Amino acid sequence: MVKSFASVNLYFTFLGVCALTAPTTVSNSSKTNNFFIQLIFLYITFPFCGNKDNIFHANSNLFPLSILGYYCVTTQNLYICGELKQSNMKRLTFLVFAMTYIMAGMARSSMNETSQCPFLDGKSISILGDSYSTFIGWIPSGYAVWYNSASTKTDVHKVENTWWWKLCDKTHCTLLTNSSYSGSTICNTGYNGTDATKSSFITRMKKDMGQDRVLQAKPQVIFIFGGTNDSWANVPLGKPKYENWTSDDLYQTFPAVCYMFDYLKKWNPGTKIIFLSNTELKAAFYTGLQEACKHYDIDLIQLEKIGKQAGHPNIEGMEAIANQIISYLNKKK
Incomplete structure (x- = not known):
């Protein structure tokens, strides 16, 4: 008693x-x-x-x-x-x-009383991205980071300023994995024609949300925010290819994009995949990306009017990204 x-x-x-x-x-x-x-x-x-x-x-x-x-x-x-x-x-x-x-x-x-996006409410999300999605201490060890608390390049000095933090706060979703690497391309070709296999999207996806994590928790939504460096670095775009990829194919953007979509869908069954496309990229990039997304039934959000400093989203831009994601998903109800 x-x-x-x-x-x-x-x-x-x-x-x-x-x-x-x-x-x-x-x-x-x-x-x-x-x-x-x-x-x-x-x-x-x-x-x-x-x-x-x-x-x-x-x-x-x-x-x-x-x-x-x-x-x-x-x-x-x-x-x-x-x-x-x-x-x-x-x-x-x-x-x-x-x-x-x-x-x-x-x-x-203590939370926002109502999620601004019913679809994301309570869901787990993962991110496969480049510098736009990095923040020091919030990506895997050894990955190159662009955003940090001491940077003067933009006004994004806190993790709460990032687009994905704002998205989680507004919609009550939970971040599971943030596999983002500053300067990374989707394919294995980097700036100045260098071999970027170590940092490419198609390499990191295997470690962070693929076969290497087959027994770990799967995200309910994967956001892919990339292609910016492929476009800026003038890497070979190639054409969408949907099977029988060779190692040479993966040094071109669109064969690598298709390979990435195929792989992520295979190892994350039932997960919704959403591609976020940056502004001010090559017209040819948008055309090939739309074709690949349509083939694999991937949601494509073409972002617009993002506030930037030094080529990267500032706080206003981060807010715009989060809001445009919410707007897109709410319209799909």
């Missing part, structure tokens, strides 16, 4: 701490709701020692239920704020569940 109620005491103490520390930083409405919930919680649980029977701390058979009240083992009576409540355990059980319900509501109110 003593152990049982000691556990209950710890449980309510934990709830009280949660009430005091529950985050209230997401939206104005959730801030207000959390403030009043916490105020009420503190009011009803504040130690009420001026009771007429002076029962608190006076009887060794009384076991404290945190600051809510006491339970008497001898009489099996429950006292809340000094007042006698009738003895049955149903009341105590109800109290436990009631407080659990209150805390669940507080946790929910």
Whole structure:
């Protein structure tokens, strides 16, 4: 009996701490709701020692239920704020569940109240990207990073400024993997005709969301944000090819794009794949990309009017990317 109620005491103490520390930083409405919930919680649980029977701390058979009240083992009576409540355990059980319900509501109110995109609400996502999706500390070790807290190239100095953080915050989706590498091309050809096999999309996908992770959790949505460096580096585009790829094929953009789509669909069955296409790329790139996406039933989001600094999205641009993704998915309902 003593152990049982000691556990209950710890449980309510934990709830009280949660009430005091529950985050209230997401939206104005959730801030207000959390403030009043916490105020009420503190009011009803504040130690009420001026009771007429002076029962608190006076009887060794009384076991404290945190600051809510006491339970008497001898009489099996429950006292809340000094007042006698009738003895049955149903009341105590109800109290436990009631407080659990209150805390669940507080946790929910700490988030945006409604997801801006029902499709992404509660889903897990992964990213296969280039510099636009990097942020220091949020990509695999050894991957080249462009965005960091000390950079003066753009005003994106916090991870909360990235497009994918904003997307998760707005839609309540969860980031599973961010396989992004600054300067990377989809195919194995890099800038100045160098061999970029080490950093290419088609190499990283195998390590981060392919056969090498076959027994690990699969994302429900994969965002591919690439092709920018293929276009900027003037690598051979080639033509879409849907089977029997050779190693030489994979040094050209469109055969590599098709190979990538085929591979990701094979090793991530049931996962929705969405390709994000940057602005200001070669017209030929858009044409080939549209053909490949149509063949593999890949959603293609052609981004527009993205604010940039030094060729990379600034905070305004990151916001635009997140909003355009949400707008596209909401229209597909």
